[in-house]
Amino acid sequence: MPDLAVATVRGQRTRPRSSLIHIFGAAERRFALDVQNGRIHRLPAAHADLLDELLLLGDNNRAEMTAVALGVASPRAGKQEVPKAAPVKAMSLSVAQTCNLACTYCYAQHGSFGEASANMPTDVAMAAIDRLVNAAEPGERVTLAFMGGEPLASRKAVHAAARYAAEKAALRGIGVAFAITTNATLLRDEDIALFQKFRFTVTVSIDDVGEGHDRTRPHRSGKGTFDLVAKNVRALVAADCRAFRVLARVTVTPGNIDLPRIMSGLVEMGFDSLTFSPMLNSPSGQDEMAAGELEQMLEQLIRCGGLFRDRARKGHVLPLANVITTLRRIHFYVQEQYPCGAGGGYMSVAADGDLYACHRFVNDDDGLMGNVVNGVDPDRQAEWLASRRLDEQSPCGECWARHLCSGGCHYEAIKRGRPACDYIRGWLDYCLCLYAELAEEHPATMQTILASN
Secondary structure, three states, rough: OOOOHHHHHHHHHHOOOOOOOEEEEEEOOEEEEEEEOOOEOOOOHHHHHHHHHHHHHOOHHHHHHHHHOOOOOOOOOOOOOOOOOOOEEEEEEEEEEEEEEEOOOOOOOOOOOOOOOEEEOHHHHHHHHHHHHHHOOOEEEEEEEEEEEEEEEEHHHHHHHHHHHHHHHHHHOOEEEEEEEEEOOOOOOHHHHHHHHHHHEEEEOOOOOHHHHHHHHHHHHHHHHHHHHHHHHHHHHOOOOOOOOOEEEEEEEOOOHHHHHHHEEEEHHOOEEEEEEEEOOOOOOOOOOOHHHHHHHHHHHHHHHHHHHHHOOOOOOOOOOHHHHHHHHHHHOOOOOOOOOEEEOOEEEEEOEEEOOOHHHHHOOEEEEEEEOOOOOOOHHHHHHHOOOOOOOOOOOOOOOOOHHOOOOHHHHHHOOOOOOHHHHHHHHHHHHHHHHHHHHHHHHHHHHOOOO
16 A cells, blocks of 8 residues: 555544554554553454454443453553652753844744843853763763854854863763754864864754755845755765764755655765654744644655665665654653653753753743752752653643653643644654564664664
8 A cells, every 4th residue: 555545544543542552554464552561562353453443433441451351452550750850961052042044933033032142151151061060970971962043153162162071071980972953054174173073963954955945044144055054064974084973954844845855865965864853833933834734744754754664675774863763762662751851851051051941942931940050940840840741741641652752842832732743643653564564574674773873
């Protein structure tokens, strides 16, 4: 059956019908996901038809009792204890709350987060790094990321902070991983040398190949940026004995939804990995994805998944993080209560030294968590961890996908709700089918995928 036909059937079956079990697959390949423990069971046709019929009829109790009796579902466990605190192991520094671009949908409102443009003073950056490194035990590893705006608009701060963090961490026997998210328009050779020395993970925000990128990510003057970005990406990926990774992050809007074409172009450019993310919340509302557009995106992403599958059958792995990350999440199934470390193990530092739950919340009281002088406010963090946990989110608690999704981005859920649930479930269902196929028929390739990071 063609991918889009499968997607149509999938759309009818992926909405929550049971919190304990999810039936997926087609024809002679039918499976059940045990939501409680993540195990995948291959079902005889008769069992699959029976469970499917009961769920479609809305007889959830009988379906779940039958699934438990058949050994393909587990009873729901009690709620886990709510953590009151979490040690901070990762920080991002908003070293430049300004930007040279005028992206149409920018969550940071062109880098300033709705206030006056600012660069992070050196003492703020050092105080943040001191707090991160001093809280770690020898042998542990922390992560320091540089964000904006455009972080390379404050190049001296990036270089000084990276050197300081590396030296301080080495003195305490702490490992430190560095990352930067950049629009790649201000890149210089000295930046590439820094990335090489400290083995950065470099994420380039790039939305299309050619005019599509120019439309959503122009200079403030209105001039397109793709040619300059492409030139600088070529310099990144061609670095001698490259010791850093170069990732592409594509923000998907209604205007750049031809994902297979974009994927092909970005793979050709030499990116080590690429991720497609829908624009769900824009301060201006411009370029946000509505329900119909998210459905189109799902169809397009499934086409990309089909290309991934075709290559995987031949023993090759396309660097599509949407697939790889999801397959790993299915395999290493964990009952996560949070979608990420925001507000817990991860904090973002604004230019003035305030701490926020993540880089999306800079200058937003909804995510204010303290400051670099006094540290994390324990009451604010405890309240965040209690209110943002998966068990407290609606309608997540009754969704079969809850432990694969973990409730989605906190910022987007707070600001816009959950418009992408059908899209997320559709993609997870597709990846469950792909996982079952590759695990059974191409185990060597699956092991390569699972070893990816």
